[in-house]
Amino acid sequence: MADSHGGRPARRSTRAASGSACCWALPTALLCAYGFFCSVRPSEPFLTRYLLGPHKNLSETQVFNEIYPVWTYSYLALLFPVFLATDYLRYKPVVLLQGLSLIVTWFLLLYAQGLRAIQLLEFFYGMGTATDIAYYSYIYSVVDIDLYQKVTSYCRSATLVGYTVGSVSGQVLVSVAGWSLFSLNVISLTSISIAFATAWFLPMPQKSLFFHHLSSQRLSCEMKVMDCKNGAVVQDHPDVQRAPGWEDETKVPLDGEGHSAEQQKQKVDIIKVLKDLWRDFLQCYSSRTMLCWSVWWALSTCGYFQVINYAQGLWEMVLPSHSTDIYNGAVEAASTLLGAVAVVVVGHIKTSWAMWGEVALALFSFLIAAAVYVMDTVHNMWVCYASYVIFRIIYMMLITIATFQIATNLSVERYALVFGVNTFIALALQTLLTVIVVDASGLGLDIFTQFMIYASYFAAISLVFLVSGICSIVEAYRRQEQVQSRSPESQ
Incomplete structure (x- = not known):
């Protein structure tokens, strides 16, 4: 009898370990498959050419000044509601909404005609972009915290590989096989449909970061109490039925208002959630370092979105695609892969970012401004690329x-908040820039003047951070001198 009892824990731990592996491996694999197929869109690098070509027969003014701005407006309008809905609905429904939005986008891209229809297409594309947050945060609700880094790398790698495969295949099919852009859009729609079908098999999370966070903690408490009472591991019996009044027998703790865990599940206090978010917001941005990096994030992401959104338009003006072959797909793939290599390299750089971070941001922002300026002024396609x-x-x-x-000094909950706030500010600035510079109801400037403004924008960012960085370094050295002057050794 003693041997049999002694053997149980080993068998149980084996089952628990294998169950834990299944719990994270299956949703991670499904989410990676979803991200991969969702990113395989070989037609995307050739979108401007497709809209200006015979398939849609739109003018340059319609595409650049009336259609593309709709994406910016819809993304901004949907970001915060989607942020809350993602957490409240527990991720999976919003992942499905993203897949459906992209299906509608590419269906309209194939068959819709006219300015209004293509503007509607941009709205659905904005919805698909805004719901990205569900894809990148879903996995945190179904795996343990010690697996966050691993599964995040898997999911981001899947989208990177998918985007690269889509760009390369699009370039090969256009340049080598001579496929039409309409056919590339059919492939994109097929790939997105496969992703949408894959998303249906994702397990439904039982918790979320904000709305369902407390109830998940209560459930964990209940499971521990049952473990102590019955001498059994609850995780090995997920389908166990609780008898009526079980909560009273196990003395499940109530919250300050006298609500049980079950009542808390049913009653979601959105006002409390918003208050908690506001308190976390104030705490996060009270740090000067956090504020500095967040400001750069928001400002630079605004400019980055503008450049990548209208880069195809600039290339089309430099060298019209109807008169020659273009290599947009190859360029997108190369920039993605080389960017990934740079990301890996920078991960091994050891430096005092607290001291030199702002100066580094100023220097590299100036290089970005120079690159955009060269794109705009040197009308050579290969130089632009x-x-x-x-x-x-x-x-x-x-x-x-x-x-x-x-992320270094933030919990996962606060990182999600800071990421959302920074992105929202970036989109708000981008919307302002779009209304003034791009939109036909504003200045409606031509594409070359737009890029000159974007180059000036990054130059201004560089100047701001250079001044701030120099002031920070001077203050740091002054504090160091004061400390040394007060030390006993200096006297």
């Missing part, structure tokens, strides 16, 4: 450093 690659590499490298600096 090379400048675009340099632009994306520098941005991906810096945003990785910013992400690391922000």
Whole structure:
């Protein structure tokens, strides 16, 4: 009898270990498959050419000044509601909404005609972009915290590989096989449909970071109490039925208002959630370092979105695609892969970012401004391509450093909040820039004047952080001198 009892824990731990592996491996694999197929869109690098070509027969003014701005407006309008809905609905429904939005986008891209229909297409694309937050945060609700780094790398790698495969295959099919852009859009729609079907098999999370966080803690408490009472591991019996009044027998703790865990599940206090978010917001941005990196994140992401959104338009003006072959897909793939290499390299750089971070941001922001300026003024296609690659590499490298600096001292909940706030501010600035510079109801400037403004914008960012960085270094040296002057050795 003693041997049999002694053997139980070993068998149980084996089952628990294998169950834990299944618990994270299956949803991670499904989410990676979803991210991969969702990113395989070979037609995307050729979108401007497709809209200006015979398939849609739209004018340059319609595409650049009336259609593309709709994406910016819809992304901004949907970001905060989607942020709350993602957590409240527990991720999976919003992941499905993203897949459905992209299906509608590419269906309209194939068959819709006219300005209003393509503007509606941009709205759905904005919805698909805003719901990205569900994809990147879903996995945190179904795996343990010690697996966050691993599963995050898997999910981001899947989207990177998918995007690269889509860009390369699109370039090969256009340049080598001579496929039409309509056919590339059919492939994109098929790939997105596969992703949408995959998302249905994702397990439904039982907790979330904000709305369902407390109830998940209560459930964990209940499970521990049952373990002590019955001498059994509850995790090995997920389908166990609780008898009526079980909560009373096990003395489950109530909250300050006298609500049980079950009542808390049913009653979601959105006002309390918003108050908690506001309190966390104030605490996060009270740090000067956090504020500095977040400001750069928001400002630079605004400019980055503008450049990548209208880069195809600039290339089309430099060298019209109907008169020659273009290599947009190859350039997008190269910039993505080289950016990924730069991200890996920067992860091994050891430096005092607290001391030199702002100066580094100023220097690299100036290089970004120079790359955009060269794209705009040197009307050579290969120079434009090379400048675009340099632009994306520098941005991906810096945003990785910013992400690391922000995430170092934050919990997962606060990182999600800071990421959302920074992105929202970036989109608000981008909307303002779009209304003034791009939109037909504003100045409606031509594409070359727009890029000159974007280059000036990054130059202004560089100047601001250079001044701030120099002031920070001077203050740091002054504090160091004061400390040394007060030390006993100096007397």
